[in-house]
Amino acid sequence: MNKIWIGIILLCIVYGLVTGRFEAMTSGILALPEEGLGLVCTLVFSACFWSGIMTIMYDSGLINKLAKLLNPFLRKIMPNLNDDEAYKYVAMNIAANIFGLGFAATPAGLKAIKRMKELSKEEDKSTATNEMVTFLVLNTAGVTILPTTVMAIRQSYGSVNPADFLILSFVGTLASCIFGLVLDRYYQRKALRKNGK
Amino acid sequence: MASKISLIFIPLLVLLAIGYSLAKKNNAYSSFIKGVEEGLPLFKELFPSIIAMLLCVTLLKSCGLIDDIKSVMMKWIPQSETIIDLTPMILFRPISGSASIACFDAICKTLGPDSFTAKIAATIQGSTDTTIYILALYFGSVGVTKWKHALKTGLLTDVVGIVIGIVLAVIFLR
Numbered sequence: 001m002n003k004i005w006i007g008i009i010l011l012c013i014v015y016g017l018v019t020g021r022f023e024a025m026t027s028g029i030l031a032l033p034e035e036g037l038g039l040v041c042t043l044v045f046s047a048c049f050w051s052g053i054m055t056i057m058y059d060s061g062l063i064n065k066l067a068k069l070l071n072p073f074l075r076k077i078m079p080n081l082n083d084d085e086a087y088k089y090v091a092m093n094i095a096a097n098i099f100g101l102g103f104a105a106t107p108a109g110l111k112a113i114k115r116m117k118e119l120s121k122e123e124d125k126s127t128a129t130n131e132m133v134t135f136l137v138l139n140t141a142g143v144t145i146l147p148t149t150v151m152a153i154r155q156s157y158g159s160v161n162p163a164d165f166l167i168l169s170f171v172g173t174l175a176s177c178i179f180g181l182v183l184d185r186y187y188q189r190k191a192l193r194k195n196g197k
Numbered sequence: 198m199a200s201k202i203s204l205i206f207i208p209l210l211v212l213l214a215i216g217y218s219l220a221k222k223n224n225a226y227s228s229f230i231k232g233v234e235e236g237l238p239l240f241k242e243l244f245p246s247i248i249a250m251l252l253c254v255t256l257l258k259s260c261g262l263i264d265d266i267k268s269v270m271m272k273w274i275p276q277s278e279t280i281i282d283l284t285p286m287i288l289f290r291p292i293s294g295s296a297s298i299a300c301f302d303a304i305c306k307t308l309g310p311d312s313f314t315a316k317i318a319a320t321i322q323g324s325t326d327t328t329i330y331i332l333a334l335y336f337g338s339v340g341v342t343k344w345k346h347a348l349k350t351g352l353l354t355d356v357v358g359i360v361i362g363i364v365l366a367v368i369f370l371r
Contacts, residue, residue, distance in 0.1 A: 004292065008253045016260030028259035029252070036248040039302050043243060048236030053214050055232025056225045060218040110338050117339040127343040128336065133350070136335055140351035141358065142326035146210070150322045153302055159310035166203035168365040169323025176324050176358035183353060187346035 039153070046152030054099055066098075067091030077138075077181055081131045086115040090135055098145045109139065134184050141180040145170055243295070250289075250296035254303050257285060282314045287321065291328040291355055298322075316370045321362035325355045 016025045057063050070091045074081075081087065089112035096105035113132055120129050147169055154162035218225040257263055267281045286300035301318050308314050328351035336344060 005249065005253060009256060012253075012256035012260040012262060015262050016256070019261055019265070021259060021261045024259040024261070025256065028255040032251055032255055033248065035255075036244070036251045039251070039299065040240060040244045040247050043247075043298070044236065044240045047239050048233045051236035052229040052232035053211060055235065056214045056218050056223075056228040058232075059228040060214075060221045060223040060225070062214065062217045106334070109335060113335050113339050117341070124343070126341055128341050128345045128347060130345075132336075132341065133345050133347040136332055136347055137350050137354065139335075140326050140328035140331050141354045142324055144323055144326070146206070147319070147323040149298060150301065150319045153298070153305055154310040154315065154319065157305045157310040159305075159315075161204065162310065163203050163207055165316050165319045165323065165366065165370065166206050168203075168320045168369055169362070172320055172324030172358055172361045172365055175361050176354050179357045180350060180354035183350050184346070187350060191345070 038156075042152050042156045043149050046148050050099055050146075050148045051104065054096070054104065063092070063095050066095045070094060078131045078134050081116070081119070083115065083119055086112055086119065086131075089115060093135075094138065094143055097139065097143045099148065105139075109135075130188055133188075134181070137180040137184045138177060141177045142173055143177060144173060246293070246295040247299060250293060250299045253296065254285065254299045258303060258307075279314050279317065282308065283318055283321070286318055287359055290321070290325055290359075291352060292330060294327045294330065297327070313366070313370065317363055317366040320366045320370075321359050324358040324362050328352055328355050 013025070016022070054063070067088065068091070071087055074087055074090055074094075078087075078090075089108050093105045093109035093112055096108060112135060116129055116132050116135070117125070119131075122129055146166070151162045215225050218228065263281070263285065267278065270277045270281055282304060286297050286304065289296035289300055301315075301322060304312075304318050305315050329348070332344060332347055332351060336342070336347075
């Protein structure tokens, strides 16, 4: 990250200086702290609000219920995991992700992967298990159904209808999750065949 | 149509949360207050990385690099404007959530939150995630260094998510 960050900054400043865009760059940099504050406020306040709604659902047991509903599905996609504790953490992670609450999802997710490591049957413990990969593929496909931050930013710029893309992003999420899971299964089979030979 | 259905999502969700809490005889109000409070430390966590990424995004825009690439590209392919506007966000997406959100913010600011580009960007944000960051964070936390096929699967999935996002937005939100 450090290299990318420095690289972009140096490239831009040198390019800007060569092409003579001093004014735009200076005002851009000077406006940055306030702009950053505004953006962070939008993000944090929205996260706080949804965290509040999610805590209501959590305390009343709705999230647990959702996690239980997800359970059979998780057993299907990770059949070799076979551990209630791990399934529970995975389900909680996904339930939090659904509401776009990355910061609430991460603690549960870290517990899930830690438990998977304890159960790991790999000879070399630094190798990922298939369940870890499946779990992370699901995470990286973005199971977000309610992208709260995106809506908050659109709202902050006065969007007429900041939620108008929800159904599309839901379909998109679903499609990319299915694609990710299928691709994951394909690579698993391929690795299995290779080892078999 | 797509946006009409989307509209009822949020009120329904809040209703579901409160309704279920009521049925289970829970104190919804105190849960809500507690939850909001738990979100506050996020400010300290997010502010530094947002500022850092905003520096990159601001410079990319103000040094004229993107504008110049855009005008060169548009001479060859006039339809490429939207794609070029989206490119920084798409490139940052797998690496850093803060950076891609900063790009999204810039798109909303310069082109408007209801512009076609912003809608595509929103759909893409919803159907992808910070793949490389997530893998590094989770595998790093348990000392796993051999990732098997996780990286290529995650990145290919992102590509599919982006393509689907663009296609869906072009069909339904134009």
